[in-house]
Amino acid sequence: MTETLFSLTFTVAAPFWALMILLPRWSWTARIISSPLIVLPVVVIYALLVIPALGDVLTAVRSPTVDGVRDLLGTSTGAAAGWAHMIAFDLFVGRWAWLDSRERRVPAPVMAPVLLLTILLGPLGLAAYLAVRPRWRRPAAAASGPQHLG
Template identity: 45%
Template sequence: MIFAPTAPVTSRIVSSPLIAVPPLVVYAVLVAAHLPRLWATMSSPDLDTLREFLATSWGASAVWAQVIAWDLLIGAWMYRESRRLGLHPLLMGPLLVLTVVLSPFGFGLFLAVRAACDRPDRATTVVTGQ
């Protein structure tokens, strides 16, 4: 999405929701042995319990895998929207990096760019295809 934004293979990969499967597999492997503890931590959230969970190597790794999966899904959507809008790759590259590093800032900034660049009659175009 960043280094080969116009390559056909990039579009094929990014068009699939399977882009998030590798980090989700890592997540599943990490939490499989600790599912009861994970459930207890997430079902009744408490800051101290969450802090203890994140202090374990498997807990921090599992959360990191989940965040990467989310970043990939957001980044893929941003990439597809940028192609639809005709945004230049030199604009999107830094936005995608920012989204991977600091998701809320990169995503928020992209939403602002998207709002500024999108056509006001988009709803009609989506429905009619014209």
């Protein structure tokens, strides 16, 4: 079962990455990616892996040591759970960057490599987006927030 869940992890996330990278201007992409629930399938996989091993996981993360984390991730279940953890957070960060880039009108050809880097090396993709993001300012209406009449 662990192998199946490991294999499913990226499979359930890949369509969302494909929409953001390959079809960034399609109207359905914005509708789908606007929901934070796109990470839910990966979160469910993570839960299926972690909950049965919760005692071992809590022991390793409550007072983390290099050896304790290595021992946890060195198991099949630990590696699969670690993978699901990374995929869920990478997708959530990629979603945030994509939505923010749409508001700022960052060109899709700029975002595609940033999103690919986020898929492959999550924190470096986030760093890349944070580096390019200041070049594009949010439109004045979006930056000032909702307007209240009164």
